[in-house]
Structure formats: C-alpha cells, structure tokens
Amino acid sequence: MMATTLAQxxxxxxxxxxxxxxxxxxxxxxxxxxxxxxxxxxxxxLIRSDDSGELDLLAAxxxxxxxxxxxxxxxxxxxxxxxxxxxxxxxxGSPRDLVDxxxxxxxxxxxxxxxxxxSSPLRWQDHTFGALNAFQRAPEHLDENxxxxAQxxxxxxxxVIVNSxxxxxxxxxxxxxxxxxxxxxxxxxxxxxxxxxxxxxxxAYGLLARLAERxxxxxxxxxxxxxxxxxRHP
Numbered sequence: 001m002m003a004t005t006l007a008q009x010x011x012x013x014x015x016x017x018x019x020x021x022x023x024x025x026x027x028x029x030x031x032x033x034x035x036x037x038x039x040x041x042x043x044x045x046l047i048r049s050d051d052s053g054e055l056d057l058l059a060a061x062x063x064x065x066x067x068x069x070x071x072x073x074x075x076x077x078x079x080x081x082x083x084x085x086x087x088x089x090x091x092x093g094s095p096r097d098l099v100d101x102x103x104x105x106x107x108x109x110x111x112x113x114x115x116x117x118x119s120s121p122l123r124w125q126d127h128t129f130g131a132l133n134a135f136q137r138a139p140e141h142l143d144e145n146x147x148x149x150a151q152x153x154x155x156x157x158x159x160v161i162v163n164s165x166x167x168x169x170x171x172x173x174x175x176x177x178x179x180x181x182x183x184x185x186x187x188x189x190x191x192x193x194x195x196x197x198x199x200x201x202x203x204a205y206g207l208l209a210r211l212a213e214r215x216x217x218x219x220x221x222x223x224x225x226x227x228x229x230x231x232r233h234p
Contacts, residue, residue, distance in 0.1 A: 006149065009033035013156050017163050022218035023175070024182035026160050028059040031132075034153040035061055038146060040134035041114065044069040045157060046080035047122065047130035049176050055081060056180050058130070058161075063190075063202035064112055065135060071108055078105040079119035083131035089147055090119045113137060118147065120154035124162055124172055132157060182220040189223035192230045 009030065016026040031043040044060035046069050055073040060066035072078035079102070083090050092098050093116045098106035109117060114135040122130030132154040161175050186208070194204035212222040 006037055006152070009037065009153075010156060013160055017160060022182060022220045023161055023179040024059055024186060025212070025219035027157050027179075028061070028219060030153060030157055030160065031059055031061045034132075034134070034150070038134060038149055039136055039138075040118075040150075041137045043132060043134045044080075045122070045130055045132050046072060046084070047161075047176055047179070048084055049129075049173060049180075055084075056183070058179055058183055063200070063205050065133075068109055068112060068135070069133065072105055075105055078102050078109075079117050080131040080133050083119040083121050083133075084128050087121050087123060087128035089121065089151060091147070092117050109135065118150060120147075120151045122154050122158045122161070124158060127169065127172075129172065129176065130158070130161075182223075185220055185227060186223045189226040192226050 012033070013026065013030055016029075027045060031045065034040065035043055042061045042065040044065045045058040046055050047058050048055050055076065057066060057069045057073065060069055069080065072080045079090055079092065082101075092101055092106075095106075095110045095115050098109050098114075098117065100106070102109075112135075115138060116136040118134050118136075120132045120134075121128045122132065132150065134150055161179060162172060163175075189208055190201050190204040193199070193207050194201050197204070197207065199207070208223060208226070209219065211226075212219045215222060217225075
C-alpha cells in the first residue's frame with residue numbers, strides 16, 4: 001500500500017532494511033511512495049556500475065518510464081546520465097527545455113506525455129552512482145521544499161542499496177550487481193506473464209506486483225518463481 005506521509009514512507013523503507021530485503025522491490029515501492037507524495041507522475045532509478053561504467057535500470061514505477069530510462073542508458077544522454085556525471089540535482093521544466101537539452105531523448109520524454117523532469121543524485125560519500133528521475137505531466141515550478149523531498153527519497157534509495165555505513169566501494173559495486181540481477185529476473189517474469197495472458201508489458205508488471213502482494217512475497221522472489229516454472233514447463 002502506498003505511504004500517505006513522508007514519515008510513513010521512511011518508516012516502511014527502514015522496516016525493509018532491517019530484514020533480508022529485496023533491493024529492487026524495496027526501491028520500487030519507495031518510488032511509488034515518492035510519486036504519491038510529490039507532483040511526479042512516474043519515477044525511475046538509473047545506476048552506473050564501476051566495473052563496466054555502463055548505466056542500468058534498477059527500478060521504475062511504470063513500463064513506459066522503464067523504456068525512457070533504458071533509452072537514456074542506450075544513448076548515455078538525458079537527465080539521469082547528466083545527474084550522475086555532475087552529482088547535482090537537475091530540473092527541466094518545459095518540453096522545449098527537454099528537447100533543447102537532450103535532443104532525441106528529450107523528444108522521447110515529451111512524446112511519452114511528460115512536460116518536465118527533475119533528477120536527484122544517488123550518492124555514497126563522494127561517489128555519485130545513480131539518479132532518481134521524476135517525470136511530470138504538467139509543468140510547474142518546483143520550490144526548494146519539493147526538491148528537498150525528492151533528494152530525501154534519492155538518499156533513502158541509496159541507503160536501501162548500501163545498507164551499511166562501513167561498506168567499501170567494492171562492496172557497493174557488489175550490491176549494485178545483485179540489485180541489477182533482481183531487475184533482470186523481474187523483466188523476464190513480465191515477459192512470461194505478458195505471453196501467458198496475451199497482455200502488454202505494462203499490464204504484465206501490474207499482474208506481477210499484485211501477485212507478489214497477494215502471496216506476501218517480494219517482487220524478485222515472485223518473479224524468480226514464475227521464471228523457474230516457465231523454464232520447466234515452456
């Protein structure tokens with residue numbers, strides 16, 4: 001269930017972190033809370049691994065945003081890559097601003113129905129390894145408080161991934177790999193459900209999320225079970 005207050009969102013994330021939590025699933029739930037508590041219509045998180053230097057998608061609140069994040073990954077252009085490079089928050093408040101800054105990527109964001117985006121860095125000590133991108137349908141001015149809330153969610157997502165004050169840079173990269181492996185399984189399960197029920201990927205994601213909630217399981221555990229069953233019974 002979506003948190004109704006910032007305090008509840010933080011409490012839910014903290015409760016997940018003191019258990020054997022599913023990183024991709026916890027961050028996805030955190031993004032849903034952030035969307036409910038800000039003007040963002042949808043959100044996604046991109047992270048960059050030190051080993052490969054490549055961007056990858058960790059979580060998104062919709063299949064549409066997942067595709068936009070993956071397009072940024074492909075081009076290494078957009079609000080996410082820029083925020084990771086600079087380590088600073090970024091705001092693009094109009095369709096023209098989006099296109100002027102990022103060309104084809106900006107056009108794809110506008111074509112998806114979004115008029116603005118703000119991006120907040122995921123930072124561990126002095127290292128920026130990811131970005132939380134919040135997409136808006138209606139352009140509006142973001143005051144200082146809204147940007148503080150967005151950065152607070154980005155910081156909380158960082159803590160969910162890191163979950164240790166003495167984690168080394170190598171240890172952080174290991175956590176990132178585990179999180180991305182979880183995301184791959186989730187995408188595979190969406191494909192299985194889309195084929196099984198003859199639905200699109202966005203609908204398949206909703207089916208997966210509801211199944212996990214009904215079973216009282218994590219998103220990754222449910223996805224893993226679906227993929228294993230499909231591999232045994234094509």
